[in-house]
Amino acid sequence: MDMPAYRLRELRVERAARRVLDITALDLLPGCVTAIVGPNGAGKTTLLRVLAFLLRPTSGSVEFVGRPVAYHEPALSTLRRQVTLVAQTPVLFHRSVRANVAYGLRARRRATDGGVEAALAAVGMTDFAERAAWKLSGGEAQRVALARALAIDPPVYLFDEPTKSVDRQHVPIVESLITQLGAAGKTVIFTTHNFAQAYRLSDMLISLSDGHIAPFPLINLLRGTTEQIDGHSYFLSEPLRIEVPDGTVARTIAIDPDAIIVSCDALHSSARNSFAGRILKAERDERGGLLLTIDCGCNFVARITRHSYDEMALNVGRAVYVTFKSSAIHALDEDTPALR
Amino acid sequence: MSFGDALLSALRLLTAWDPHVVSAVAVSLRVSLLATVLATALGLPIGFFLAVRRFPGRRLLAVGANTLTALPTVVVGLLTYALLSRRGALGILGLLYTQWAMVIGETVLVTPLMAALTMAVVSGADPQIEETALTLGATRLSAAFTVLLEMRSGILAAIATGFGRLVSELGIALMVGGNIADSTRTMTTAIALETSKGEFALGFALGLILLAVALAVNVAVAALAPPR
Numbered sequence: 001m002d003m004p005a006y007r008l009r010e011l012r013v014e015r016a017a018r019r020v021l022d023i024t025a026l027d028l029l030p031g032c033v034t035a036i037v038g039p040n041g042a043g044k045t046t047l048l049r050v051l052a053f054l055l056r057p058t059s060g061s062v063e064f065v066g067r068p069v070a071y072h073e074p075a076l077s078t079l080r081r082q083v084t085l086v087a088q089t090p091v092l093f094h095r096s097v098r099a100n101v102a103y104g105l106r107a108r109r110r111a112t113d114g115g116v117e118a119a120l121a122a123v124g125m126t127d128f129a130e131r132a133a134w135k136l137s138g139g140e141a142q143r144v145a146l147a148r149a150l151a152i153d154p155p156v157y158l159f160d161e162p163t164k165s166v167d168r169q170h171v172p173i174v175e176s177l178i179t180q181l182g183a184a185g186k187t188v189i190f191t192t193h194n195f196a197q198a199y200r201l202s203d204m205l206i207s208l209s210d211g212h213i214a215p216f217p218l219i220n221l222l223r224g225t226t227e228q229i230d231g232h233s234y235f236l237s238e239p240l241r242i243e244v245p246d247g248t249v250a251r252t253i254a255i256d257p258d259a260i261i262v263s264c265d266a267l268h269s270s271a272r273n274s275f276a277g278r279i280l281k282a283e284r285d286e287r288g289g290l291l292l293t294i295d296c297g298c299n300f301v302a303r304i305t306r307h308s309y310d311e312m313a314l315n316v317g318r319a320v321y322v323t324f325k326s327s328a329i330h331a332l333d334e335d336t337p338a339l340r
Numbered sequence: 341m342s343f344g345d346a347l348l349s350a351l352r353l354l355t356a357w358d359p360h361v362v363s364a365v366a367v368s369l370r371v372s373l374l375a376t377v378l379a380t381a382l383g384l385p386i387g388f389f390l391a392v393r394r395f396p397g398r399r400l401l402a403v404g405a406n407t408l409t410a411l412p413t414v415v416v417g418l419l420t421y422a423l424l425s426r427r428g429a430l431g432i433l434g435l436l437y438t439q440w441a442m443v444i445g446e447t448v449l450v451t452p453l454m455a456a457l458t459m460a461v462v463s464g465a466d467p468q469i470e471e472t473a474l475t476l477g478a479t480r481l482s483a484a485f486t487v488l489l490e491m492r493s494g495i496l497a498a499i500a501t502g503f504g505r506l507v508s509e510l511g512i513a514l515m516v517g518g519n520i521a522d523s524t525r526t527m528t529t530a531i532a533l534e535t536s537k538g539e540f541a542l543g544f545a546l547g548l549i550l551l552a553v554a555l556a557v558n559v560a561v562a563a564l565a566p567p568r
Contacts, residue, residue: 052475054471054474073479073480074479077474077479077480080475080477085471085475087472091466091468091469091472093486093490094489094566103473104476104477107473107477107478107479107482108477132567149476152477
């Protein structure tokens, strides 16, 4: 197996006496697209800043391609040239679009001709080269920032919410860019709020919550209370009553989308939970699957294969049943490391 | 002499290109420009450093720089005089009552101002500017330069403020320059002298030129500042 692009051990980042990142062990593989998902304030941006060598962790070790990172100049500058980070709301310099895209090439004393045009073309902004960067819309600025990163062609790309401020019609350009970079053997690490996007684009998915890595994807998150009814434990989240393993006490649960069975008829099985619903959305997943969003009073996301989808003649709007075992449920308590 | 008469005489002096007037203007400009350049070269890096680096004693230095912006010109004049007079530490250079003496004093006066203003401008800069430069492969030094370039309207305003303070300064020019005609006489020392002699027209003419110079500098700054 390849040496990890990044190897993080016992990594802690503290800010104003608060621990914002606490990662025991994380390896990020080279040539892979990794998605980091998690709610606001989970530490996604902080993690990217550590990976971009912009932020020195309070403690712990960071290895980049097998070498421990030395947090001093000029070693750090050399290391930073292997990586580029496109921020969530990127800053464009007060210059032309062309000068912005050429910035990284100039910093490396590389020729700028050709590279700038190719990068702008990749994000569909060829005609914007001579425009003033400060007159662009948020979405255009985001795409120029992507072009600025593409122009320098580093081995590692870090994208913080790359499609957040991009207009809807340009989201596919950005998404296919991530896929293309992955196919070209680049290491791509991006954060997103959007689980479907994370599943669709990535080879590896990491869930962050309150600075910790969650041991399972934090998807199908439901909030409610647990109660004992007739000797069984239930999780009540209006309007659903979900049977959970006995003795479970939780205010939040997560259900693994791979463990949810979708059927056209009600199943008579050992699975304790079955709900009728309707398919709201079907999104492609590049790993050969489909992510179905099913409304059963609250939304569930289930992952099924394309083959099953076709064979069952499913479509958006179709009434289906969602079934899962109580063991597919992860209780997220104060005791769960991911939520601590 | 009425205000109107003074204005008329002033315009007459201006259009006649009186050699003493021309000399005072030239000395003022030369000394203030040179001192502004030197103070910028010294104060800008200090201010930038104080704004972006965290080290023990930084706040103390920042407060110090801010306090020194209120330095009275006569105090700087006195110190420079003590330094450059024959018995002073640099007396051997024989600079007292030369334009160089004025440049030294004025540089001392405005360097803290340049540092304090640069510090204020850079502290107000989005920290993402530096980070963006770094993540695009810039070295620390060129990232710092990028930040200054991005904040150029503020930096230019700081330089204009420094120049404005110097070109209108009287204490240092008088104390270490000595107000020697056609040598160290500046617009301000000339105004002071002419006023004390009752020659209001010349004083007034020089005052007008001073204002015109200030106007020209600010027009240039406005032209150099990036559009929004």
